[in-house]
Amino acid sequence: MGEISGFQLGVLGALFLSVASSVSIVICNKALMSNLGFPFATTLTSWHLMVTYCTLHVAQRLNFFENKPIDMKTVMLFGILNGVSIGFLNLSLGFNSIGFYQMTKLAIIPFTVLLETVFLKKQFSQKIKLSLLLLLLGVGIASITDLQLNFLGTILSLLAIVTTCVGQILTNTIQKRLNVSSTQLLYQSAPFQAAILFVSGPPVDQFLTKQNVFSHNYTPIVLGFIILSCLIAVSVNFSTFLVIGKTSPVTYQVLGHLKTCLVLAFGYTLLHDPFTERNILGILIAIVGMGLYSYFCTNENKKKQLGELPVGPQIKDKDTTPLLAVKTMGHQDKESAEVKKSSKDSLV
Structure with missing residues (x-):
């Protein structure tokens, strides 16, 4: 029991760190990009990763x-x-409307479930699928404003969905199969x-913003916010690998939509952004969906521990660790539609 409690405590800490750091970096990047006029999201992400590696x-x-x-x-x-x-993801954000970009992010959950079901032989109960559907419906109501389609933007969104899902599944799979920690995998x-973002970031950003990152006016306050963003990114990157390693890619995506709802709420309370009854309704529906997801996962884990469920190719305990696992809870790079309104945030 002590070992299980210790694991659950670790999961709770990872979830809290992920939410706190991600919401913090969205607010920091929003100030940097919209208020201070620094729109270079991809290049900023490469700096985030370099600082993370150095740290x-x-x-x-x-x-x-230990470096394994x-x-x-x-x-x-x-x-x-x-x-x-x-x-x-950054290109999808640049070529698509806010609504279509949010649809891209919402599509990551069902596509991840599909990939894990087909290739990893995992099984998700109907109750969990319905709770995820309710979550996606709530986030969609809260954040999607329009759905303007274009061919290039659609292709980029599909590529973003596939690469993001595969990357997150591999994050979980590599840690388990090679018996490495999230810290070791992130360090390696x-x-x-x-490197890939440092090379591609400046041309991508120049193409999207029509500005050159190297000719930008780096005032002391801009440099200060860049440094702060990079420091918070260390926590964001670490917690992303930690959460996916301790839970599953699906749980991480559920957590990501919680962040979206929190960013919308923080934007209204702290930054006085527009907030409508539709936003409130969507957030409430999403919270109900997250609560049900946690409840159903907890029940299934308990049944497995008691031997009431067949051993077969079910989701392993760690893979179904719910978002609110430890007696409820009370991740690139580019987190919410709210930040898109204020110029493209960095997906860390």
Whole structure:
């Protein structure tokens, strides 16, 4: 029991860290991009990853964690895939309307469920599927404003969905199969993610914003917010790998939509952004969906522990750790439609 409680406590800490850091970086990036006129999301993400790697390198040298070697080919492909997914998400944000971009993010959950069902032979109960559907409905009502389609934007969105889903599934799978921690995997892969974005970021940002990141006027306050964003990003990147490793890609996506609802709420209370009855209704529906997802996952885990469910290819305990696992709860890079309104935030 003590071991289970310790695991659940670790999950709760990872979830809280992910939510707190992600909401913080969205607010910081919103101020940086909309108020201070620094719209270079992809390049900023490459800086986030470089700072994350440097921080982890110092931590490793101080023996805070052991550097466990991982097959270089696996790490390189994994890092490049994650970097490419961030680039596609940024391009999708640039070529699509707010509503279609939000639909892209919503599509990640059902596509992840599909991939895990087909390729990993995992099974999701009808109750869990219905709770996820309710969650997606709520987030859609709260955040989707329009659905303007265009061919190039649709292709980019499909590529973003596929690469993001595969990257997040691999984050979970690699940690379990190679028996490495989230810190070790992030430390090994961050340089490759940073490199692909450092090379592609400036041209992508110039194409989207018609501005050159290297000729921008870097005032002290802009530099201050960039440094703050990079420091928060260390926590965001670490917590993303931690949450996916301890739970599952689906749970991480559920958590991501909780962040979207929180960003909408914070935008209204702290930044006085427009907030309608539709936003409130959508957030309430999404919260009900998240609560049901947690409840059903908890019940299924208890039944498995008591031997009431067949051993078959069900979702493993860690893979169904609910969003509100420890007696309820009370991740690139580019988090909510609210930030899109104020110029493209960084998907970390």
